[in-house]
Amino acid sequence: MAEERVPEISPPIRATITHVIFDLDGLLLDSEKFYTEVQKKILGRFGKTFDWSLKVKMLGKKAIESARLVVEETGLSDVMTPEVYLEEKEEMLQQLLPTTELMLGVKQLVSHLHANGIPICVATGSPASHFKLKTQKHGEIFSMMHHVVTGDDPEVKKGKPSPDIFLAAARRFEGTVDPRNILVFEDAPSGIAAAKNAGMSVVMVPDPRLDVYHLKEADQVLSSLSDFMPMEWGLPTF
Ligand SMILES: O=P(O)(O)OC[C@@H](O)CO
Numbered sequence: 001m002a003e004e005r006v007p008e009i010s011p012p013i014r015a016t017i018t019h020v021i022f023d024l025d026g027l028l029l030d031s032e033k034f035y036t037e038v039q040k041k042i043l044g045r046f047g048k049t050f051d052w053s054l055k056v057k058m059l060g061k062k063a064i065e066s067a068r069l070v071v072e073e074t075g076l077s078d079v080m081t082p083e084v085y086l087e088e089k090e091e092m093l094q095q096l097l098p099t100t101e102l103m104l105g106v107k108q109l110v111s112h113l114h115a116n117g118i119p120i121c122v123a124t125g126s127p128a129s130h131f132k133l134k135t136q137k138h139g140e141i142f143s144m145m146h147h148v149v150t151g152d153d154p155e156v157k158k159g160k161p162s163p164d165i166f167l168a169a170a171r172r173f174e175g176t177v178d179p180r181n182i183l184v185f186e187d188a189p190s191g192i193a194a195a196k197n198a199g200m201s202v203v204m205v206p207d208p209r210l211d212v213y214h215l216k217e218a219d220q221v222l223s224s225l226s227d228f229m230p231m232e233w234g235l236p237t238f
């Protein structure tokens with residue numbers, strides 16, 4: 001008797017994606033650990049600890065917004081302004097950021113989307129000067145990005161969870177792009193909220209230490225970018 005062939009069943013398409021926006025820190029780059037290290041060192045000098053709950057609030061934010069949060073929430077306001085706090089961090093970051101490595105699956109996914117003509121870009125809360133330092137070893141990957149929007153861009157009035165940065169990133173693609181056709185990749189709760197506020201779909205690749213309640217607004221949650229299935233989003237398959 002001939003063996004019965006079981007037809008392959010494709011998963012339903014979640015959305016029809018034509019354009020992709022990548023977050024940077026903690027998503028494309030393993031750079032959050034450097035910001036954490038520097039924050040711990042500065043706070044340690046004042047006998048303060050830098051805990052995970054504060055780190056979660058800072059993820060994805062513009063540098064000055066993060067600095068304000070640290071200074072206010074750790075009671076440093078009497079000894080330091082957010083601006084001085086940023087300056088304190090800078091020297092150590094200048095040493096650490098150029099050593100930044102890519103996260104798992106980045107090379108494969110970015111190269112795949114680029115090779116298949118899907119317009120891709122970066123939207124990061126961090127400033128342009130830090131983008132340059134962090135990406136200097138990874139020129140090939142970042143040359144595939146159509147554009148980069150950083151947190152100090154004049155169009156980014158408010159950081160994530162405001163949709164400003166993702167709407168600015170969408171405007172800089174060629175032609176008019178409907179936000180419903182844009183997929184954002186993010187690691188931060190504030191970034192998930194920003195993408196949803198911009199009317200976009202969002203795949204979250206969270207730090208495993210994040211509490212599950214932070215994951216619920218994401219359209220999909222993955223352990224790493226290497227688990228992403230383009231077909232589920234109407235994108236060309238690997
Ligand atoms: O928006 P991203 O690229 O995550 O960067 C902002 C912040 O998380 C850096 O500590």
Ligand SMILES: [Mg+2]
Binds near residue numbers: 026059191
């Ligand atoms: Mg991030």
